[in-house]
Amino acid sequence: MKLQRTKAFQTLARPIWGDNPINIQMLGICSALAVTVQLNTAVVMALSMTFVISFSNLIVSLLRKIIPRNIRIIVELSIISSLVILTDEFLKAYYYDISKQLSVFVGLIITNCIVLGRAESFALSNPPHLALMDGVGNGMGYGAVLVAVAFFRELLGFGTLFGFQIIPDGFYAAGYKDAGFMLLAPAAFILIGLFVWLQKYLSGKS
Amino acid sequence: MSDALKSLGFALALCLVCGVMLTAAATRLKPLQNENMRIDRNKNILKAAGLIDEQESYAAARIDELFAARIVRMRVDGAGRIMDTETPADDSVRDVLPVYLVIGEEREILSYIIPINTRGLWGRIHGYLAVDTDGVTITGFTVYQHAETPGLGGEIEKKWFQDNFVGKKLVDHHGNFVSVGVAKGRVEDVVSEDRRPNYVDGISGATLTGRYLAAGMAEILSAYEPMSVNFRQNNIRCRMETIPSWCDDETATN
Numbered sequence: 001m002k003l004q005r006t007k008a009f010q011t012l013a014r015p016i017w018g019d020n021p022i023n024i025q026m027l028g029i030c031s032a033l034a035v036t037v038q039l040n041t042a043v044v045m046a047l048s049m050t051f052v053i054s055f056s057n058l059i060v061s062l063l064r065k066i067i068p069r070n071i072r073i074i075v076e077l078s079i080i081s082s083l084v085i086l087t088d089e090f091l092k093a094y095y096y097d098i099s100k101q102l103s104v105f106v107g108l109i110i111t112n113c114i115v116l117g118r119a120e121s122f123a124l125s126n127p128p129h130l131a132l133m134d135g136v137g138n139g140m141g142y143g144a145v146l147v148a149v150a151f152f153r154e155l156l157g158f159g160t161l162f163g164f165q166i167i168p169d170g171f172y173a174a175g176y177k178d179a180g181f182m183l184l185a186p187a188a189f190i191l192i193g194l195f196v197w198l199q200k201y202l203s204g205k206s
Numbered sequence: 207m208s209d210a211l212k213s214l215g216f217a218l219a220l221c222l223v224c225g226v227m228l229t230a231a232a233t234r235l236k237p238l239q240n241e242n243m244r245i246d247r248n249k250n251i252l253k254a255a256g257l258i259d260e261q262e263s264y265a266a267a268r269i270d271e272l273f274a275a276r277i278v279r280m281r282v283d284g285a286g287r288i289m290d291t292e293t294p295a296d297d298s299v300r301d302v303l304p305v306y307l308v309i310g311e312e313r314e315i316l317s318y319i320i321p322i323n324t325r326g327l328w329g330r331i332h333g334y335l336a337v338d339t340d341g342v343t344i345t346g347f348t349v350y351q352h353a354e355t356p357g358l359g360g361e362i363e364k365k366w367f368q369d370n371f372v373g374k375k376l377v378d379h380h381g382n383f384v385s386v387g388v389a390k391g392r393v394e395d396v397v398s399e400d401r402r403p404n405y406v407d408g409i410s411g412a413t414l415t416g417r418y419l420a421a422g423m424a425e426i427l428s429a430y431e432p433m434s435v436n437f438r439q440n441n442i443r444c445r446m447e448t449i450p451s452w453c454d455d456e457t458a459t460n
Contacts, residue, residue, distance in 0.1 A: 034356065068213040075220060082224040086231055093235035096242035097263070103356055185357070 008133045015137040021114045022145040022192065023199050028114045032146055033188040035105050039162050042150030044091070044098050046143025048106055050136060052083045053115050057135030060123040067124075076119045081110045114138055149191045157182030241266075246350055248273045254319050254334040254346040255308040260365060277319075278307045286432025303429060308336065317345050318437070320430050324422020327414045329353030331362065331422070337376065341437030344386065347371035359415030370406040376427060376434060378404060383431050385424035388416030 003009055021027045035045045059079050060067070067075050088106045091099035099106065109115065118138055123131040154160055156179045159167035167176065181187055245266045252258045252272055264272075281289045281302045288305065306319035322333040329352065336346035347368045354360045361367050371386065378384045379400055389396050389405040390413060397405045408416045427434070 066216065068209065068216050070209070071213045071217060075216070078220055078224055082228055085228055089228075089231050089235050089239070092242065093238035096239075096246060100246075103360070105356075 008130060011130050012133040012137040015134065015141040016144065017141070017199075018203065020141045020145065020199070021138050022142055023196050025114075027117060028112050028142055029192065031105050031108060031112060032142075032149060032192060033185045035102060036146055036150040036153055036188050037157065037183055038101075038154050039147065039150045040098060041101050042146045043143075044095065045102060045105065046139070046146050048087045048091070049109055049112070049115075049142055050139025051087060052080065052109050053118060053139045053142075054132055054135035055083050056080045056115055056119050057123040057131040058128055060119045061126060061128040061131030064124050072124065073116075073120070076116060077110070080115050080119065084109045114142060145192065145195060148195065149188050152191055153182045153187060157187075245269050248277075250348040250350040251277055251306055251319055251334050254336040254348045255306075255317065256336070256346050257308070276309055278309055280305050280307055282430065282433045284432065286430075286434070286436045288433065305430070305433065306334070315339055318433070319346075320426065322347075322349075322423060322426055324426065325418050326352055326354050327359050327412075327418060328355070331415075331419060335371070335423070335427075337434065337437075339437055341434040341439075342375050342377050344371045344374045344376070354412065354415050357411075359409065359412040361409045361412065362415060362419065367407070367409060373403075374406060375403040383428065383434075385427045386420065387424075388420040390416070 015021060019025065022029065022032055031045065031049075035041045056076070056079050060076055063075075084107060087109070088099070091102070091106060118134060122134045126134070151161070154162075155166060159165060159172075159178050167178075179187075249258065249264065249269050252269065253260060255277065257272060257276055258264060258269075282305045283289060283302055288307070289302075304321055306321075308316045308319065310316045317336050317338050319334050319336045322331070322335050324331050331349060331354070332351040333347065333349035335344060337343065338345050347370075349363045349368065352360070352362060354362060374386050376383060376385060384404050387405045389408045391410070392407050393402050393405045
């Protein structure tokens with residue numbers, strides 16, 4: 001069987017494109033607005049999210065046969081929040097500046113509907129290796145949109161990428177100005193809207 | 207019944223595992239985090255002093271080096287006298303407050319920095335306020351820790367808001383202490399012309415944060431007012447000589 005045909009690969013690939021959590025399912029938009037002014041924060045947020053969602057999916061899936069049904073949501077939330085606190089502590093210890101910029105948004109991964117949604121709808125009813133793939137896929141799908149939004153916002157808003165100046169000084173001398181609008185939350189809305197349109201156009205859905 | 211017991215048991219086991227794991231992680235990472243916070247505090251003092259550029263990143267060692275060379279931590283008593291941190295407080299000294307002096311190449315004082323620690327809307331706001339040696343003009347303001355709403359009160363950590371304070375005055379045009387207020391909107395629009403030097407632009411959607419910050423600053427600055435008066439009357443330079451560590455070159459840089 002070819003790699004592309006395996007169930008694991010499809011589980012990984014589907015949320016990245018065809019069933020993207022942001023562009024198609026419209027989940028997790030809040031943080032996509034907040035942390036996408038700069039590429040740095042977007043990349044760290046994407047990695048944090050991928051870590052949390054992968055391991056929450058894996059752990060929930062490993063425990064799926066012994067989690068009592070009546071307290072499953074609170075169990076899932078405990079697992080997710082423990083992972084989020086771990087991530088936050090790690091960032092504070094090793095990436096203090098970025099952790100300060102992300103401020104509450106790492107903590108708010110707990111309330112990101114994508115994480116609980118995947119635990120509840122996928123991990124509880126699938127074996128661990130598929131659940132892990134689903135987690136990684138969703139994290140990457142979410143992260144890809146975040147990074148793409150941040151790419152345009154930082155490039156057009158600051159004229160930089162990862163803090164390095166991209167727009168040459170000559171442009172500024174010739175009267176070019178950074179689009180301050182890109183730094184505001186509505187700009188992220190418009191960019192995500194354009195991405196949704198682009199993706200629907202490319203995948204031929206109406 | 208047995209179902210309920212099973213749920214309870216599972217919940218307890220889960221709490222135990224999560225609890226132990228998080229405690230272990232938090233304990234292990236604490237020293238690193240504290241070190242980061244210390245460097246961040248020093249960085250903010252240097253930022254308030256105008257010695258570093260916010261856009262650039264600085265290695266921890268560079269921060270420590272700059273801090274050691276340009277900042278002296280002192281204490282100030284109720285009469286506004288500046289003392290060496292090592293001087294034991296005797297009975298006549300009631301309130302001793304920390305102050306950071308920014309020193310130049312010739313060991314002259316360039317400005318002084320007052321730590322700001324005030325109530326905010328959701329938690330304490332910590333920062334530093336730098337004042338020129340005229341005892342009147344603010345030369346820098348930074349916030350390094352707060353819990354205000356991101357996008358609203360959280361704007362206090364942004365450059366535009368902090369730069370707002372530069373050049374503002376602690377006294378009105380009669381020379382009376384008034385502290386600095388946060389206007390409800392743009393200073394040019396809402397404050398009469400003679401009081402503009404005492405107000406900074408407010409943050410829309412964050413009236414309470416501004417109110418708490420202004421009230422806290424007024425309280426803190428009034429406690430430091432005796433020292434500011436000394437600076438205004440140009441008394442500090444001669445008083446500096448009474449500080450042992452200041453005259454002793456060996457220890458002055460510590």
